[in-house]
Amino acid sequence: MTQNRKAGYCIISALASLQFGLVLLITIVLLSVFGTLIPQSEQLYYYQELYGQAAAAFLYYSGLTHVFSSMLFLIISLLLLINLSFCTCNRFKYLKQRDWNGYGSATLHFGLMVIIVGGLISGFFSHSKYYEVPVQSVMAVTDSGFDLRVDDFQIDYYENGQHQKQPRQYYTKLTILENEKEVGSKEIKVNHPISYKGTKVYQTSYGWLVQGNISVNGQQKNFSVPAGQTVEIAGNYYIKAIPAGETADQGFLYQLHHRERKQPFIGRANLNEQINLPEGSVQFSALKKFTGLQVKSDPGVPVVWSGFMLLTGGLFVKLYGGKK
Template identity: 30%
Template sequence: MRRENKTFLLARKRILGWFGADVVHIGILIILAGGIISGAGGFRKNLTFSEGDIRGLPKADFKVRLDKFETEYYPNGSVKDWKSTLTVLEKEEPILSKVIEVNHPLSYKGFVFYQSSYGWNWTNTSVEIWVRKRKDPSFLRKTEMKVGQRVNLEGENIHISVLHFIPDFIINDRNEVTSRSLQPNNPAAFIEGCKGDEKIISGWIFSKFPDFARIHSEKETDLSFELKNFKAGQFSVIQAAKDPGVNFIWIGCGFLMLGLALAFYWPSREIKVILEESQGKTEVIAGGIASKSREALQSEFEEIMTSLRRLR
């Protein structure tokens, strides 16, 4: 631009760097908006499935069925992975199936299904009990039954039943039998033996501590009982989540990262030069400004000034 005997020059470099802070603020606002949308319309809910169970969800026009659940273990017995085969149903018709595991969820119509946890259905436990005679080492009877079931002992006029099963046996401060957890850390079964309608034995037997059995005999008996094995159906815990604001949050994060990149790695620079002609000479007045890296601007500024001096 020229006015009278003065010429004004303006040079700008990396102009987008000026807008880095603005882009960061826009990103923050978008993230906040996404959080508000998620808080108003989103939810998270844990669903417990046994194999074959079908569950519905609020505000969903479909249902989910658990076809299969399996737990993988390391050689030392610790859990390695849980895998659930889920099928999405619409109007009772299967739409898609997927095996989900930790960090590999199923997504459908804005809903996401995560593998969260697992457990055992102890209310329908099946136990294996070995019956021996103290005075006859060759005597052994193996019997399997479910909790609440009565089984006749082969060769003996006795029937036995399991009334209770506790996965992690403990006696609390009120002297009550309860389970410390749902994990099978100290499995115990309360058994009862009857001859006809007459009870002859009752008490707790322990899987991991067979010698710690607490059997009360109403009548003298030579029988001993061991809890050898137990089986319970596992259930899968699936976390269902709907987060309608998640896309806004990701977009906001994108703006935030872009703004930070512009502000820190693309700093803008500006140089202003005034050329004033007087008495056949040209006087040069120049200055520069940079949002960052002023040393780099100084080096570039000196190169430009050197070039202008050569034009004399």
């Protein structure tokens, strides 16, 4: 009984010691260095190509190819959290009145704990998804209980001098819909996302969607593909199309490729012009601008933000609080 207690005390005092904390920090540094030197989150064959069979297997199964999401990194973070909580408790226990240095230290260490907890929450519970939404259409946001209608997308360019035509800002006008009722309208731009019911919507990208239909062996199908990307549309046909100008009536350049044939069909077609294929036909019906929206929810953010405030406050009180 007493021996057990003694052993327990030893383990706790080891976990709580400054030396152990420093060892954890050094381990994090080393793991992080590996995490930047080894390309992360690739497939096994990528590493086999790069490092050879044996080394690749070692790196892959030890977690060094995905350091920051590895079990080891999680364990180290938890140990650091435990170590910090002992250290923070001790700091608060021995505080004296007007010991600003001490208050600062205790607060900043507590702030670090909050940040680590927030980081774990973010790591496990944040969701993020990317949507490409044509202008004037409605997008259902998964799991968030509301829809978004994209009313407009605009690019603002720099005007004068040699930097003419460099984009200054991208804007999307959005309307939030709940049960098909309009709740509100807002404009988002890069660096200015909107936040609604814990979900944030970011302006991330833009592009054009080429729309049309294909009929193969009597079957008709509509398609909507990003300009310049090769996408399978129907009946073993792949398409890559780009608009010839800025509007649909200037026509489209296309490349149609059948999975089993070598020679692709390449050409230029006007709006609604029929392109004949051996099994049917294709035509382009519209060119739509789309906006690329990143939609995410992250319950860790408010936690991390409060940790940041505690950490900053603590550090500056410690630095400028006078009394040593």
